Amino acid sequence: MSYLWAFVIGGAICVVGQLLLDYTALSPARILTGYVVTGVVLSAAGLYQPLADLAGAGASVPLLGFGHLLAQGVCRAVDETGLPGVFTGGLCAASGGVTASLVFALLAALVGRSRDQN
Amino acid sequence: MKLDPKTYSKMVRRAVPHSPVLKDCLWAFFVGGSICLAGEILRQTYLTWYDGEMAGTLTSISLIFASAVATLFGWYQKLATHAGAGTLVPITGFANSVVSPAIEFKTEGWVSGVGAHIFGIAGPVLAYGTLAGWVWGVIYWAMSKGG
Numbered sequence: 001m002s003y004l005w006a007f008v009i010g011g012a013i014c015v016v017g018q019l020l021l022d023y024t025a026l027s028p029a030r031i032l033t034g035y036v037v038t039g040v041v042l043s044a045a046g047l048y049q050p051l052a053d054l055a056g057a058g059a060s061v062p063l064l065g066f067g068h069l070l071a072q073g074v075c076r077a078v079d080e081t082g083l084p085g086v087f088t089g090g091l092c093a094a095s096g097g098v099t100a101s102l103v104f105a106l107l108a109a110l111v112g113r114s115r116d117q118n
Numbered sequence: 119m120k121l122d123p124k125t126y127s128k129m130v131r132r133a134v135p136h137s138p139v140l141k142d143c144l145w146a147f148f149v150g151g152s153i154c155l156a157g158e159i160l161r162q163t164y165l166t167w168y169d170g171e172m173a174g175t176l177t178s179i180s181l182i183f184a185s186a187v188a189t190l191f192g193w194y195q196k197l198a199t200h201a202g203a204g205t206l207v208p209i210t211g212f213a214n215s216v217v218s219p220a221i222e223f224k225t226e227g228w229v230s231g232v233g234a235h236i237f238g239i240a241g242p243v244l245a246y247g248t249l250a251g252w253v254w255g256v257i258y259w260a261m262s263k264g265g
Contacts, residue, residue: 002158002162003155003158003159003162006151006154006155006157006158007151007152007154007155007158008151009154010150010151010153010154010155010157010208011146011147011148011150011151011152011154011204012147012151013150013207014146014147014149014150014151014203014204014206014207014208015143015146015147015150015203016203017146017150017202017203017206017207018142018143018145018146018147018202018203018204019139019143020203021142021202021203021206022138022139022142022143023139028206028239029215029239029242029243031203031206031207032206032207032211032212032215032239032240032242032243033242033243033246033247035207036243036246036247036250037246037247037250039247040247040250040251040254041250041254043254044254044257044258055154056157056158056161056162057154057155057157057158057160057161057174057177058151058154058155058157058158060157060161060174060177060178061153061154061157061177061178061181061208061209061210062150062154062207062208062209063207063208063209063211063212063243065209066209066212066243066247067247067250067251069174070247070248070250070251071250071251071254073251074251074252074254074255074258075254075255075258077255078255078258078259078262079262082259083259085255085259086252086255086256086259087252087255089251089255090247090248090251090252090255091248094244094247096175096176096178096179097175097178097179097182097209097212098244100178100179100182100183100213101182101186101212101213101216101217101240102216102236104182104183104186104213104217105186105213105216105217105220105221105236106220106232106236107186108186108187108189108190108217108220108221109217109220109221109224109232111190112190112221112224113221113224114221114222114223114224114225
């Protein structure tokens with residue numbers, strides 16, 4: 001069942017992004033930023049964890065899930081260390097994705113050549 | 119029934135919805151949904167060896183790797199012209215936004231080209247995401263003290 005929900009919920013989250021692209025003047029960069037911040041807010045409000053329990057990767061793969069990850073990480077770090085956790089928790093939880101993006105991007109730049117954007 | 123490319127493309131045109139927004143949304147739904155489905159298959163596989171948190175992280179790393187390869191060969195950009203938000207919103211879109219400028223700015227050097235532009239799009243995402251997380255952390259800490 002989790003596969004069906006991952007597909008449907010993940011797809012639906014992307015449709016919302018598509019409607020924003022088609023009906024508003026928001027640039028892709030603004031939509032990505034908005035998604036992550038919204039993910040933090042939804043997670044803080046306790047609304048995102050139920051979705052993540054239901055849809056698994058359908059909730060964690062879209063960038064809303066990245067916000068959820070940041071918010072969750074900060075909560076755990078605050079639980080463990082108190083106020084300093086505010087500074088360490090978020091990026092700690094997100095470190096895998098950020099490091100992977102950087103390393104794979106630099107490796108791609110090493111072997112790749114820029115192509116015409118058309 | 120025999121199909122030549124012409125009749126087939128006519129049939130496709132008849133079957134595909136006329137509204138561009140509806141078409142965009144169907145593309146976004148199926149491509150975005152498929153990326154998430156692939157993520158869920160990876161996650162369930164990783165769950166046999168790791169806990170939920172690490173399985174999620176490994177899923178992200180795997181998808182980011184796949185996106186970097188697809189971006190390197192120009193496949194991701196091709197898919198994105200049809201899929202729109204279906205390729206933008208998943209973590210693979212975030213990865214694409216890091217890999218693309220890294221390759222693009224290679225001609226301007228490794229530090230002031232690649233290094234400076236690598237987070238051109240992902241930087242704002244991280245900056246405001248981190249800020250939002252920090253603000254929520256302060257609120258959460260205050261609630262745990264006061265409540």
